[in-house]
Amino acid sequence: xxxxxxxxxxxxxxxxxxxxxxxxxxxxxxxxxxxxxxxxxxxxxxxxxxxxxxxxxxxxxxxxxxxxxxxxxxxxxxxxxxxxxxxxxxxxxxxxxxxxxxxxxxxxxxxxxxxxxxxxxxxxxxxxxxxxxxxxxxxxxxxxxxxxxxxxxxxxxxxxxxxxxxxxxxxxxxxxxxxxxxxxxxxxxxxxxxxxxxxxxxxxxxxxxxxxxxxxxxxxxxxxxxxxxx
Amino acid sequence: xxxxxxxxxxxxxxxxxxxxxxxxxxxxxxxxxxxxxxxxxxxxxxxxxxxxxxxxxxxxxxxxxxxxxxxxxxxxxxxxxxxxxxxxxxxxxxxxxxxxxxxxxxxxxxxxxxxxxxxxxxxxxxxxxxxxxxxxxxxxxxxxxxxxxxxxxxxxxxxxxxxxxxxxxxxxxxxxxxxx
Numbered sequence: 001x002x003x004x005x006x007x008x009x010x011x012x013x014x015x016x017x018x019x020x021x022x023x024x025x026x027x028x029x030x031x032x033x034x035x036x037x038x039x040x041x042x043x044x045x046x047x048x049x050x051x052x053x054x055x056x057x058x059x060x061x062x063x064x065x066x067x068x069x070x071x072x073x074x075x076x077x078x079x080x081x082x083x084x085x086x087x088x089x090x091x092x093x094x095x096x097x098x099x100x101x102x103x104x105x106x107x108x109x110x111x112x113x114x115x116x117x118x119x120x121x122x123x124x125x126x127x128x129x130x131x132x133x134x135x136x137x138x139x140x141x142x143x144x145x146x147x148x149x150x151x152x153x154x155x156x157x158x159x160x161x162x163x164x165x166x167x168x169x170x171x172x173x174x175x176x177x178x179x180x181x182x183x184x185x186x187x188x189x190x191x192x193x194x195x196x197x198x199x200x201x202x203x204x205x206x207x208x209x210x211x212x213x214x215x216x217x218x219x220x221x222x223x224x225x226x227x228x229x230x
Numbered sequence: 231x232x233x234x235x236x237x238x239x240x241x242x243x244x245x246x247x248x249x250x251x252x253x254x255x256x257x258x259x260x261x262x263x264x265x266x267x268x269x270x271x272x273x274x275x276x277x278x279x280x281x282x283x284x285x286x287x288x289x290x291x292x293x294x295x296x297x298x299x300x301x302x303x304x305x306x307x308x309x310x311x312x313x314x315x316x317x318x319x320x321x322x323x324x325x326x327x328x329x330x331x332x333x334x335x336x337x338x339x340x341x342x343x344x345x346x347x348x349x350x351x352x353x354x355x356x357x358x359x360x361x362x363x364x365x366x367x368x369x370x371x372x373x374x375x376x377x378x379x380x381x382x383x384x385x386x387x388x389x390x391x392x393x394x395x396x397x398x399x400x401x402x403x404x405x406x407x408x409x410x
Contacts, residue, residue: 006388010294010381017377018298024374025410026296027402029326029366031260031319078315150253212247216266219240220273223233 035177036078038148041106041119053081053104053119060088062096062127066135073102079175081146082121084183090138095129111157111166111192117148120190123183134185141183144174145191153193156181162188234341234354240270241333241358249365257322264329271329276336278396284389288397291385295378295402296409303409310408323403331396334358334379335386352383378402 018024039053054076060069066089073084082102091098101124107116123143125132147154156179157166164187171191174180179191231239248254248263303310334355343351356379363375382395389395 003388006384007290007294010291010384011297013377013380014295014374015298017374018302020373022370024299024371025406026299027327027375027378027399027406029260029323029330029363029403031255031257031323031326209247209250212243212250216240216243216247219236219243220269222231222236223240223270224273 035146038118038146039077039081039104041104044117053077055101055103056082056084057099057101058086059097059099060091062093062098062129065092065094066137067091067093067096067098071100073100075102075104077146079146079178080144081119082144082189084123084141084143086141086183087137090135090141091125091132092135093127093129093132096127098125098127098132100125105188107188107190109166110195111168113194114155114157114166114192115195116157116190116192118145118191120188121145122188123186125186132186138183142180143183143189144178144180145189146178147191148177150177151193154179154191155193157190157192158184158187160185160187166190166192234338234345237270237274237338237341238358241267241338241362244270245362245365254365257318260322260326264326267329267333271332271337274337274341276332276340276392278332278336278393279391280393281389281391284391284394285397287385287389288394289401291381291394291398292401292405295381295398296405299409300405311410313408316407319407320404323407324400327399327403328396330359330362331382331392331399334392335382335395336392339383339386339392348387352380352387355383355386356380 037050039050040047041053043049056073056075058071058073060067060071062068067086068088070088071084071086073082073086074080075082082104084100084102086100091100103122103124104119105122107118107120110116143156145156154171156169156171158169158181159166167184169181169184171179171181181189244263244266247266248259251259251262253259338358339351339355342354356376359379359382360372360375363371382398385394385398386392
């Protein structure tokens with residue numbers, strides 16, 4: 001086969017492979033961008049100060065009494081410590097625009113028997129026309145929070161005002177260290193877990209690693225011996 | 231065990247160790263994997279001659295491999311991914327991609343080619359290449375990575391050196407950052 005035909009075959013192969021693969025990137029070696037350290041409003045005791053956490057704001061016009069656009073709210077850390085998805089028509093107000101804002105807070109009070117290790121995020125919904133209410137479409141709204149570590153046991157908690165008790169929400173893992181729950185309404189949201197579960201990542205699986213390395217060394221030696229002339 | 235069998239076993243162990251040392255997408259896991267593959271290549275005395283032709287072929291390969299995704303990105307009007315964090319990521323990815331090519335299209339290719347011919351060497355390398363990415367992305371990556379693996383093998387065969395597919399692999403990875 002000549003050069004041009006080989007390139008054509010290559011292009012065909014890549015094209016077909018691309019068509020058969022959902023959300024493909026060309027090759028890409030699966031090296032994720034590491035998260036920056038968690039940013040605290042107030043660093044934990046004994047911890048060094050961090051960069052201040054960011055807040056997030058989004059706006060939507062109001063058409064026929066409800067929010068026109070779907071909104072994505074995301075703070076600016078790598079990876080975002082808070083993000084939220086609000087579908088179109090999820091908020092009602094007499095006039096627009098509706099502004100939704102997420103502001104990191106120092107969690108001065110934790111849920112009973114649990115501890116909030118990171119920040120709480122205060123969500124407010126405002127419009128120039130007065131109060132903003134949620135419609136049935138808001139049932140599809142969800143929010144993500146990044147935990148301070150990758151351990152299990154985190155649950156999203158909510159309280160509508162600073163004086164109300166925290167309420168645990170149905171929470172699922174949304175990534176290595178992020179957790180997702182439904183948006184209930186304006187108020188404070190925070191990830192908490194049992195105070196005794198102070199974290200963390202668990203050690204490396206030493207025995208399997210040691211066995212794997214020993215096996216690999218043996219294989220390398222075998223390859224080396226077979227590569228030696230004579 | 232034959233030399234090819236040993237290399238495949240070592241490759242499987244390296245993939246497994248990458249998943250065992252921590253989050254599989256972490257920089258540390260990627261670097262551990264690269265060091266293991268380069269260690270195997272050194273043990274097997276793999277040669278990587280670099281020539282102007284190999285580099286040019288490799289660059290042409292970047293265009294080929296990235297064409298469909300780039301076109302889709304362009305036609306959809308999607309913005310390029312932000313460059314924040316790119317430099318550190320790019321350095322690690324360059325090491326990992328080069329190590330993969332030196333082993334798959336160098337060490338393993340040479341072993342399979344000397345026994346079963348170039349076509350078998352291209353196929354074995356492509357299958358290994360596709361499988362190694364499964365722990366990172368899931369089974370859905372098989373079609374594209376198999377196709378790209380065949381192209382990388384073709385570049386190795388045409389250029390006579392793993393340098394050409396290494397240039398393509400590194401280039402496609404770096405372009406891939408912006409097309410995420």
